[in-house]
Amino acid sequence: MTETLDPRLTPARADIADERLRGRVEATRFVAGSPRRVTAASAPLRREPSPVAGLDTEALLGDAVTLYDTADGFAFVQLARDGYVGYLPADSLGPAGPEPTHRVTALRTFLYPEPDLKRPVLAHLSLGARLVVTGESGAYLETHGGYVFARHCAPVAEHAPDYAATAMRLVGTPYLWGGRTTLGLDCSGLAQLCLDMAGLPCPRDADMQERALGTALPLDVAGLRRGDFVFWRGHMGLMLDAETLIHANGHHMAVAVEPLAEAVERIQAHSYGAVTGLRRL
Template structure:
């Protein structure tokens, strides 16, 4: 499960109320400051060009506010770019370029520039997390690396390699993940679009009927916001009867019968599942 980035549609900052197409979770703007590319699109007191930086630790948490104890909403993996727009108290505010999420991260986890990676980590047992991005000379290429532009064929097979990985809200790596983080990383490995949030993932591909669902299809249980912050729960169909997903109920990435998972999520107030077929 993934929480919204602190915004309720009835409580959006004024700059977003007339810009329905701008999702505050992925728009690098706040009252008083916005990225230069948004001048004329959102109202702000100042516009700046972001500074490109990149992650230099295995996994760095991205939080909803400057307070490092605030809600974790995403993570930055080693080598991923982070576009910085503001700095305060050893923290920086900006956007993770790979999945587009806006938030705060420790400045010490970043270094200047955004080097073009040559390879990604293709093993779940390497020192760096799966899907981390690296620059490797030919002499450095190891078995756990896959060249950028070379993709895997089956998101479900990728997800199966992450069985047993602990479930943690806001996480999205092979060290720990939430439901949409698991789906995102499986899609990334196959060269497919992988938005961060369950409600965004529910818009991927084309809708399919429940009785037509098959291996590789995405299933999302939406959750109305209201007083709740959850946007839904994402899973991948393992076959016509089972899903693979990261779930707080089991505390890890597990395989579960679809009917059992659905009964639990419906009992918890989630909507009926949406089934989406994502073409490779």
């Protein structure tokens, strides 16, 4: 009997699968996959190889992926960051290359063709995008065929440990299902981005995060504190203090701050039901 695996994290189709899954899934052929890196500023990862397929998540510049197949302009991949599987635009990928040296720490910045702010920009880069810096030119870092303002970046080893503070920087960011850039975020994308900036691993989806992040707390919101996570069936948020929640949500269509009690009442009445889990790192 074929093993039941989470399709979001399983690089397998009827015609091709990861070599490591041999004996666990059925496929016409098994391949090792080849390392690649995202060379676009950001790239949508979709559940099907179609531009109108649903958005599952987004990869950022510098993200490592394993490539299994390319056809009709789409690449069948697995993201190294969280193991998510899906289809990226094939032209968003390049050779694996060297490991990134820096990442973007500003909410948003630009890639310029020259170290000159008056030049037309090549790309918009989001918080968390990773760069391979090859040189410096005045106030700019040379990277990826262009230049980025140096004070908008930091070495990858430098982290922002207060992930709740990072979340506060994102208040007002529009809600986007599957989004994980500062142009648009969903609830679990917000958490993953903020934890990534803190140097902490985090799965992609809310149900995965509810199982994996930190340790479970008794199901009593009275004992929460800054940095704790609150989960519903299909939604999650982050506590700023004992009474205040920040979350990307469809009610506000943005990253918003509100009293936890108000969110719990509204969500139970109109969307995801009762709180299902509390976690603490």
